[in-house]
Amino acid sequence: MLIIRQNFVNHILNKEYRAMCIWPFLFMKPGTDPKDLKTILGHERIHARQQLEMLWIFFFIWYSVEYLIRLMQHKKHRVAYRNLSHEKEAFDHEADPLYLCKRKWYAWVKYL
Secondary structure (H helix, E strand, O other): OEEEOOOOHHHHOOOOOOEEEEOOEEEEOOOOOHHHHHHHHHHHHHHHHHHHHOOOHHHHHHHHHHHHHHHHHHOOHHHHHHOOHHHHHHHHHOOOOOHHHHOOOOHHHHHO
């Protein structure tokens, strides 16, 4: 994964988000607190694996469709975002540095 920490990333990500993975790139806001790096990297590496197993384009199609469904259910962006199956998996395991070693393919499906 290639980490990009340039000022233009501030324009890609709103103030709510610190990083975004679009495999093989990880866009991270400059000035991210170093103590948060392990967690952010763990979270985004899980997304990178999800993107690879779904052949990249299908990840973004699924993510977008599921987001629209969750937004209709919950009516609020933040709640919809936190209830996405891909995000649930990433948030649940972002602190586990060995998670990707033991993760099964399509593990996010159990979060639907």
